Amino acid sequence: MHYRDHSLLQEQIDSGMISKADARLSQNKNLVTRAVGIDAEVEAELHVHDVVRGDIYLLCSDGLNDMVEDEDIADTMKALKANILFLRHS
Secondary structure: OOOOOOEHHHHHHHHOOOOHHHHOOOOOOOOEOOOOOOOOOOOOOOOOOOOOOOOOOOOOOOOHHHHOOHHHHHHHHHHHHHHHHHHHOO
């Protein structure tokens, strides 16, 4: 699973100042470091990933991670993938 938001909290996690577990309890969740509409121009963050048959993708807002644990998201995605594979072979 790959996700990364542009926040002070994410920068603290990336630098090792705070753990992901501690980050869930932090008061700094909504301090963004990059947003559309702040400056006249915004630098887009682009990633290239190999696409493999059978991959599934979840597009969501960053708020999902505040409400649902990473493990629960991963379990749900695995279940959905199993359903898709089942339906494909039915």
